[in-house]
Amino acid sequence: MATLGSLSLLIALALAAYNLLAGAIALRLLTTGQPARISPERLADTARRAGIAGFVAVTAAAFALVWSVFTNDFSVTYIMEHSNRELPGAYKFSALWSGQEGSLLLWAWLLAIYGFVLRLTHKTDVRLYAYAGTILAAVQVFFLAILNFSAPPFALLRGAIPEDGNGLNPLLQYPEMVIHPPMLYLGYVGFTIPFAFALGALMMRYPGEKWIKITRGWTMVTWLFLTMGIFLGMHWAYAVLGWGGYWGWDPVENASFMPWLTGTAFLHSVMMQEKKGMMKSWNVWLIFSTFLLTLLGTLLTRAGLVSSVHAFAQSSIGNWFVAFMVIVLAVCIFTYVLQRRHLKTEHHLESLVSRESSFLFNNLVLLTACFVILWGTLFPILSEYVVGNKVTMGAPWYNAVAIPIGCFLLFLTGVGPLLPWRATSFRAIRRNFVLPTIALWVTVIVCFIAGVRPWKDGAFDQGNFYAMVAFALSVAVFTAIASEFLRGAGVISRQTGKNLFVATWLLTRRNTRRYGGYIIHIGVVIIVIGLAGAAFNRSVESEMALHDKISIGPYTLENVGATQDSNLNYNSEYAQLDVSKGGVKKFQMTPEKRVYLVSGQPQTMVAIHSTPEWDLYVVYEGTNPDTGQPIIKAFLNPLVGWIWAGLVILVFGTLIALVPSQKPSQKGVQQ
């Protein structure tokens, strides 16, 4: 199977190279009109077919690796290093992306899948798709070259073949790790498609709006995958790493967040181009940047440039990525300089207070946030290079710098939809903003009454201050969005006689994109409320003898014993903690400590009791070697459940936005 895998990768590289060369020659011939022995159309079609065949070859390679994992073929170095006989079936799949070579193969495979779909749907616009397919082939050549020459997943082990493998990293043996990396990769890889279309459209001087319309669906699906990948990663960190948080501003987390920010900016600013023919250059560069940031993220994750708790697969492929990024950037700059006259804007902004300018400021803030994160990620390297002193850019720095920017972005989320296009008057502003403003100040007063004040024990409390600002802005934004829904639904209700609930549904169906977008914003608001809850996290740590108790918030935890279990993969110890509230026993929690047999590595499995108000989060940290008593750390994390609930709403909103709106002709039928 290893031979089949290696051969498949080699064939896939040859096919991708053919796709690139034949496609480039065909497009050149089509552009210049030069006579040739083979018609350029036929040559372009052979290139497209090579791309489709390439998908089959990469799929065969991916299948060969999965087969090797499931058949415990430890003659393959990668399988020996990332799997073992007793590894559960689901985690054998995750062995595919647990290491350098496997994750690059996953990347190449997902790229091949996207390419396959793109090449099959080429009839939408044959020439633009030919450009996009050729650019995509160039990216495929890069990844397949690495897989063939620098990080081969089917490299054979030298010497005797061991009886068993080294096993999978315990941190990855968690259900979410089976879906988090593929989601994240679908997001990363997916941005190659809008990038290819943008570059292709620029090369062929294509009218600006069409490539955006074609790639809108691609971009939104990709963005959705990236969003879900990021949040699944947050949930994994929360449930597995055992430090009570979900986001630590780790370089690898940052690497996934940066393309999300530029991708989000792109999804907003393309509306300006579609609606007004503005920001054409800006949009092209946003998508170029997003693609480059996905490569940078992989570089940071894989090349060990920065230290991270998430970098599971590090090696020396950084140089390949640096070289590729330089080439991509050079091609982008060259093409842009050559064709920039075709990106002239059709309109200019007319007023600082308009929906157009709110989009512009939204983009400004998103890009500033991206810069801040990039700056924070790379500053330790810069500092070491300039003054020879490596510094840490930890959560305190990010919180101090990024949270104010995030609050400003939240403010714009509420303001933008309330502003009309072109320009507005003071009266219109007053009318649209009166309710959200009242909601904001009422929330501030409620926060004060509830004890959420910007000071504690006579000192300024930054956490409380930002939490209060976030709560107030969230409520204001929610009010603004709700009033937009109600205003539209009210009109439909009057027209059709339907109740407000049905009218809201009809309204959403008539413009799925706008109202889907609003639902996404509601999801964001819910998430922000959940994030703001972190300001009130509490924790207590204690060594607990039998029947010892610790209290946190309204809960009392009593140690009622311990138990052990074992299977072929790991041994585990559980602490049994009875949790009571108001003196009444409510439930039992069993935080766990595992020791994996093959690797000998320990791993915590956190026990979480989640309610809308807070999470009771308990970690069994192990036993004190001196006393033999278990050490328990309990956290009370307010509003964490809101983050995951917000994600569900956000996903729902994105799916709504992807559904085509009801056509006007159908409206009449409906009414």
Place this chain on the structure above:
Amino acid sequence: MMSSRLSSPWMKGAQALALAIVVCFSMGATDAGSRYNNLNHRLMCTCGCAEILGECNHVGCPNSTGELKELRAGIADSKTDQQILDMFEAKYGAVVLAAPTAKGFDLVAWIAPFAVFAAALLGTILLVRRWSAGKAQAAAQAIDPATEALRDRIRRETDTGNDGGY
């Protein structure tokens, strides 16, 4: 005129608010427990786990227990926050601080994000103003109250169809 403006209730309210903010920001945590909690979140565990010292949860971590002990000792010795942070930096290097200091080259880490944001904001405002200056007449028409009211009414009553986005 000026003095009457300064003595208006709004002005007084604004002055009180400004004073409250200044007071809030200038106060520091004094209680030993909150100082300990605050400081252990401004320091890193040095064992290589890349965790905040107060959040490092490794049982038997070779470094965090010792660091926390030193922190408690520093507080008990009535050292100021800055003296404690300096003590840690001198012993473990700058990587022990969870955020860069506000001196020397580290200052760049703090200034750059806000400078970039301010420059981008200013640039955007100037750009929009320049564009809108060319459209002054159209803008003037747009803010005519009667037209504005009519347009708003039309928008309210018709703006439910698919217009390709926002």
